[in-house]
Amino acid sequence: SAVISQKPSRDICQRGTSLTIQCQVDSQVTMMFWYRQQPGQSLTLIATANQGSEATYESGFVIDKFPISRPNLTFSTLTVSNMSPEDSSIYLCSVEIGGVTDTQYFGPGTRLTVL
Template sequence: SAVISQKPSRDICQRGTSLTIQCQVDSQVTMMFWYRQQPGQSLTLIATANQGSEATYESGFVIDKFPISRPNLTFSTLTVSNMSPEDSSIYLCSVKLGTMTYEQYFGPGTRLTVT
């Protein structure tokens, strides 16, 4: 199993500013992902955080808006840039322990409100 922590747990930000969310895992993991969950909605994958290379973004998400870093196998950050009220969501990181496993572990999420 894996234990995931995220910082901050919640924040209220003004439009036009940026927020960096941290994700820390208690063990080295190969695969790490970032999701967004808008109020009352399901989860949407933003990107796969690749260690040592640029993240792989899903359709509708771009690096300029959601830059991602993954400096090592236990840590990643997601930045929400130039925020607008539409970015108000819960942002979750998740990890998978290997390519041959199907169980994915999720962090508690970061609740972001943009005013």
């Protein structure tokens, strides 16, 4: 597996502002993903963070709202832009180490509340 950390662990933000969430892995990984977990719901994939190229977004998610960076094989950021209360969720990054396993391991999550 891998040790995954996220910063911040939680935040309370005002509507109209932006927040950048960081995801750091203790080893190089092939794939990194960002998920959203809205209150009382399960996980929904936002995008795949591609190293050295633009992220691949799922239907319903756009780059202007959720810009993603992945400058190397151990780090990625997700920005939630121009926030509204509907963006209040837990945001999780996950990684796939590659090789013989295709299992995704998740970080601890960032709990975002937008007022």
